[in-house]
Amino acid sequence: MKKIFIYTLIVFFILVILSFKLINNNSNNKLSTFVNTYKKINYFKKSNIDRYINYKKIYPDLNDEDIVTRVNLNLDYPFYENTKVSKDLNKKYILVNKYIYLPADYIPDNLENISGKYSDGNKLLVVDARIAFEELASAALKENLHIRAISAYRSYDYQKELYDKYASIDGVKIADTYSARAGFSEHQTGLVVDLDNIVLRYEQFESTDEFEWMNKNSYKYGFILRYPDGKSNITGYDYEAWHYRYVGKKIAKYIHDNDITFDEYYIRFIDNKKQDK
Ligand SMILES: [Zn+2]
Structure with a gap:
């Protein structure tokens, strides 16, 4: 047994x-x-x-x-950790986000003033972006819509001033959701505009006819909405209806048609061409 x-x-x-x-x-x-x-x-x-x-x-x-x-994209790391400096300086497909930054002394080549018709006459963009933006704003104006650049190129030092001010008011954690740390701002590329419609403040841009027009047409001029609604887990920023990035017509059309962020586009079509597998 x-x-x-x-x-x-x-x-x-x-x-x-x-x-x-x-x-x-x-x-x-x-x-x-x-x-x-x-x-x-x-x-x-x-x-x-x-x-x-x-x-x-x-x-x-x-x-x-x-x-x-x-x-x-490094999204498995916290924002601002494992960062690296951009190797795409002066390229229209440059990616700047919370993992890729610009040198403090970087000033893009060929900055030019946006026409006073579509800004206060004292806002700079890289020449290709400047020309494309003026074409865009002029096309909108033909439909009686007023698109104005209220912010464009920002220097490292100016961005530092801005961010430090926000962080001292709201604290770093909250400031990080809406403002970039110095060197990490896309505005330093000279390829970005923040918009209003002259009548309403930029924070209300989403409620304007100009915003609707931008949604339908900005890609035709090479501009994309850089921080779309519901994508902050990828972009690292809250939705910004007023912030547009020049990437050129081809990239803008792909991003518009496929509803992806520029961060994702960069990994899928630009970054992979540089890396050995
Ligand atoms: Zn902006």
Whole structure:
């Protein structure tokens, strides 16, 4: 009787060990399935495999493309950690966000004043963006809509003044949701305009006919809404209906048609061309 009991016990343990092995194998298979599909994505980076797997565990509902895109953007790190300096200075496809910054002494080439017809005459943009913006504002004006640039290029020092003022009033945590730290502001690229319609303040731009016109037409002139509603987990900023970025017509059209952020576009189509796999 005793012997039978011992045999049963042994068989039971063997079964337990076998089933553990099976479970283990299954999860390993699952992991290698993820990695195999990631590898097919052409902006996949070998060095990020562990981070992709960890990110998938945290966000199981995201598809593979989003996992790879977001990890490549460094979104698995807190904002302003693991930052690096931009290598795309003076390029219209430059990405500046909470992980990629501009040197303190960087001033873009070819800054020019926006016409006083569409600004106070004292706002600078890089020449291509300046020309495109004036074309855009003039097309809107033909429909009796007034698009005015109230802020454009900002120097590192000016951005520092702005951010420090906001942070002293609201604290760093809140200031970070709406203002960029010096060096991390897209305004320093000279490719950005903040808009109003002359009548209402820029914070109310979303409620204007000019905003609606921009929604339909800005991409035709190479401008995109840079911080869209509902995308702050990717862009790092609250929705800003007034902040437009010049990226050129081709990129603007793709972003408009596919409803993605510029951060995502940059990883999928620009960053991957520079990296070795
Ligand atoms: Zn802005």
